[in-house]
Amino acid sequence: MLNNPVWAALSGPQAGYAEAAGDAARYQPDIAPFCAVADPADPAAWRDLATLTDYALLTGPSLAPPPGWVPDVRTMGVQMVGTAMTAVDDPEAVPLTEHDVPEMLELVARAQPGPFRKRTIDLGRYLGIRSRDGRLISMAGERFRMPGWTEVSAVCTDPEFRGQGLGARLTLAVAAGILARGELPFLHTVHDNENAIRLYERLGFEHSADVVFASFRYTG
Structure with a gap:
């Protein structure tokens, strides 16, 4: 699969x-x-x-x-799997709904995580972190879902707020929800994004395949 x-x-x-x-x-x-x-x-x-x-x-x-x-x-690209990882919820991560889609699309335009459309949110659970003034500054969610596996996707942070570990926290929070369902998380990133690959390895993901x-x- x-x-x-x-x-x-x-x-x-x-x-x-x-x-x-x-x-x-x-x-x-x-x-x-x-x-x-x-x-x-x-x-x-x-x-x-x-x-x-x-x-x-x-x-x-x-x-x-x-x-x-x-x-x-x-x-x-690179496919990575979380077959042996542990993950935790994040107390600051809030569920995102269809009412948040305009903000999500604006964040995607600024952060460029990859394909994301107005109904991508229908595919699974999306979480976000907001700034003190209420702006959506980071998000992550679920995209491809197949028996036993769900992909973590759309991990992105507003450029103004990068370097604070927000993407890592949301990746773990989304993965925690996947693991709680008895499934395993996986994800994709481009092959030359060495910073992202190292981050995901620190979070417990392992290389599965070149794609x-x-x-x-x-x-x-």
């Missing part, structure tokens, strides 16, 4: 958020930009995907679509 987390999510616990056709699926566009195929080596699955979209963002250990799909953007995030355009 970890080799193909988006497919495992969209064909499993998050099927209710999917648009699907045969062996391909994608999140509803206002939730997340990710797509998936059951077997990235199967040209028929990519043909199914072409009935859903002509622009696809996927992730996995390797992605080599058949002719007709043209590479657009490719980013190398790629890649987008493709379908030209037929």
